[in-house]
Amino acid sequence: MRPSTGNTEKSNLLMIGLILALVVFLALPAFISEGWISLVNEMLILALAACGLNLMLGYAGMVSFGPAGFYAVGAYATALILINTKLPFALAFAAGPLIAGLSAIIIGWFCVRLTQVYFALLTLAFAQIIHTIIFEWYGFTKGDNGIVDIPIPQILKSITHYYYFSFIIIVLSLILLWLIIKSPFGKTLQAMRENAQRAESIGINVRLYQLSTFVLSGFFLGIAGSLFCGFNKNVFPNYAHWGKSTEMLVVCLLGGIYNFFGPIVGSIVYLFLDKVITAHTQYWPLVLGLIIIILLLFLRGGIAGFIAERLTFRQRRGESAE
Amino acid sequence: MNLQGIVIQVLSGISTGMVIFLIAVGLSLVFGTLRILNLAHGALYMLGAYLCYWISALITQNAGGFWWALLLAPIGVALFGGLVEIVLLRRIYDREHLDQYLLTFALVLIIGDLCKLAWGVEYHLVPAPWPFQGPIFVLGMPFPSYNIFLIACGPLVFIGLWALIRYTRLGKIIRAMTYNREMANALGTNVPRVYTVVFMLGCWLAGLGGTLVVPTASAMPGMDMIVLIECFIIIVIGGLGSLSGAFLGSLIFGLVNAFGILVAPRLAVAFVFILMIVVLIIRPWGLMGEPE
Numbered sequence: 001m002r003p004s005t006g007n008t009e010k011s012n013l014l015m016i017g018l019i020l021a022l023v024v025f026l027a028l029p030a031f032i033s034e035g036w037i038s039l040v041n042e043m044l045i046l047a048l049a050a051c052g053l054n055l056m057l058g059y060a061g062m063v064s065f066g067p068a069g070f071y072a073v074g075a076y077a078t079a080l081i082l083i084n085t086k087l088p089f090a091l092a093f094a095a096g097p098l099i100a101g102l103s104a105i106i107i108g109w110f111c112v113r114l115t116q117v118y119f120a121l122l123t124l125a126f127a128q129i130i131h132t133i134i135f136e137w138y139g140f141t142k143g144d145n146g147i148v149d150i151p152i153p154q155i156l157k158s159i160t161h162y163y164y165f166s167f168i169i170i171v172l173s174l175i176l177l178w179l180i181i182k183s184p185f186g187k188t189l190q191a192m193r194e195n196a197q198r199a200e201s202i203g204i205n206v207r208l209y210q211l212s213t214f215v216l217s218g219f220f221l222g223i224a225g226s227l228f229c230g231f232n233k234n235v236f237p238n239y240a241h242w243g244k245s246t247e248m249l250v251v252c253l254l255g256g257i258y259n260f261f262g263p264i265v266g267s268i269v270y271l272f273l274d275k276v277i278t279a280h281t282q283y284w285p286l287v288l289g290l291i292i293i294i295l296l297l298f299l300r301g302g303i304a305g306f307i308a309e310r311l312t313f314r315q316r317r318g319e320s321a322e
Numbered sequence: 323m324n325l326q327g328i329v330i331q332v333l334s335g336i337s338t339g340m341v342i343f344l345i346a347v348g349l350s351l352v353f354g355t356l357r358i359l360n361l362a363h364g365a366l367y368m369l370g371a372y373l374c375y376w377i378s379a380l381i382t383q384n385a386g387g388f389w390w391a392l393l394l395a396p397i398g399v400a401l402f403g404g405l406v407e408i409v410l411l412r413r414i415y416d417r418e419h420l421d422q423y424l425l426t427f428a429l430v431l432i433i434g435d436l437c438k439l440a441w442g443v444e445y446h447l448v449p450a451p452w453p454f455q456g457p458i459f460v461l462g463m464p465f466p467s468y469n470i471f472l473i474a475c476g477p478l479v480f481i482g483l484w485a486l487i488r489y490t491r492l493g494k495i496i497r498a499m500t501y502n503r504e505m506a507n508a509l510g511t512n513v514p515r516v517y518t519v520v521f522m523l524g525c526w527l528a529g530l531g532g533t534l535v536v537p538t539a540s541a542m543p544g545m546d547m548i549v550l551i552e553c554f555i556i557i558v559i560g561g562l563g564s565l566s567g568a569f570l571g572s573l574i575f576g577l578v579n580a581f582g583i584l585v586a587p588r589l590a591v592a593f594v595f596i597l598m599i600v601v602l603i604i605r606p607w608g609l610m611g612e613p614e
Binding site: 114118125132133242253286 | 353413419424425428429430431435438555558562598603
């Protein structure tokens with residue numbers, strides 16, 4: 001039973017890697033400056049958003065151009081509740097993902113009626129509508145001035161404390177996402193991605209599954225948005241901008257969309273490059289464009305995909321040598 | 323509102339629509355034939371606008387700078403597009419949609435930054451060229467004569483493209499490939515060459531739109547994305563890959579926008595978005611398109 005031994009070896013390796021990563025992230029604040037902690041925090045939040053998007057993109061094969069819409073709904077919901085009401089932080093925070101999920105039900109209901117290019121365009125259109133509403137509704141969202149100085153509890157005001165707070169939320173969310181993907185539901189999504197017609201013919205209600213995925217994805221994007229709202233203490237309309245959506249898409253692609261950890265790796269690499277390159281030149285988009293092209297032409301499957309492929313390759317070579 | 327006001331608003335809506343028709347029809351043509359949604363189409367339009375500014379300034383206005391730009395800038399964009407198609411796009415035709423989106427998006431970033439490097443971030447306006455400098459009077463109301471010129475350009479290009487697709491050999495191949503790509507391949511068409519030519523034609527149209535827009539709206543960073551999203555709306559309303567659909571969609575877009583601005587200035591964009599969503603739900607293949 002060679003393959004199964006290989007799989008156990010691989011999952012053991014993965015387990016060790018995960019525990020190592022967990023320890024590193026927990027210990028980090030002791031070793032790096034506050035500026036870097038805040039960068040790592042940003043990486044983790046973007047990683048969660050990208051993983052939420054990737055549930056649709058990589059697992060269900062639904063290309064969305066508008067994930068930033070739900071991210072912004074989450075951020076604005078938390079921000080508006082904190083600024084306008086006396087509700088406790090926990091409630092305001094929970095409201096973000098819930099309202100993002102609710103709006104995903106409405107928007108998704110329209111979107112899943114369409115496929116491929118039309119689906120992508122419709123998600124883009126809805127995200128732009130969300131952007132327009134936030135941008136133009138001065139009385140409620142303060143338009144392009146954004147909402148600034150959002151009150152968060154005293155205990156979360158220190159960067160390190162907020163880092164741990166968001167780390168816990170993000171790890172829990174990722175575990176939840178992992179369980180979803182490994183469940184029969186997740187397997188069905190992958191079957192739909194491979195061939196929607198066949199999935200339909202064995203009695204799967206494809207639209208319903210797509211809508212559920214859309215809502216789940218919106219929910220996780222909402223968590224990321226709410227976390228970023230508390231992290232930044234300001235929210236701006238450009239959270240819903242299509243540029244933010246493409247950032248998430250690039251992060252997924254950079255890391256690899258057919259690997260659970262792809263978007264996480266992608267987010268870390270992306271924001272690190274962003275920071276390093278912006279320090280040297282204002283032409284970060286130019287460099288990013290070149291990176292994407294190189295990635296597409298020479299590194300298919302993204303960074304995580306590339307590493308996984310190498311590992312399997314080595315393993316296979318080891319086996320044949322035995 | 324009185325009659326004159328309505329007429330002026332209709333005219334200005336049509337002139338907006340006709341410029342954007344040039345750009346949208348290029349996007350639609352490329353999509354219909356190559357099956358690639360080119361996100362860089364707006365960036366190519368912006369490149370056309372900057373080239374127009376650059377050539378006009380180089381030749382100076384007295385020597386008819388704008389008219390030279392009108393001739394040369396779109397050709398420059400088409401040549402650039404041909405290069406991009408041969409070097410990059412060709413490698414990803416058989417890939418998934420996502421890879422194609424991302425490659426063309428990378429081009430958006432690269433072209434955008436190259437324009438910034440070359441021409442800075444300032445707004446560049448080219449004055450309306452002779453003989454369209456002054457206003458003309460419609461029912462006693464002044465209306466820029468340059469916009470009348472723009473209104474004429476739309477149908478001209480429409481007829482030209484229609485004739486090209488209807489009567490030439492290239493047009494026959496384009497129609498065949500839009501209708502059934504595999505069959506066209508099997509019948510011995512030189513597909514790569516047709517792809518390059520069609521892509522260059524699409525780029526030429528984007529460049530033409532960019533050139534024509536500079537005397538009314540100036541060349542500036544960010545114009546690429548605004549126009550791209552507008553083009554999406556138009557080709558979705560009209561039908562992806564349909565020539566007459568792009569024309570109809572552009573007219574509707576221009577008019578809804580012109581009257582939307584009167585009703586709620588800040589929400590004009592939302593009206594066209596809503597229109598697009600309605601079309602997508604009732605007729606997902608667009609007003610003039612055909613269901614797949």
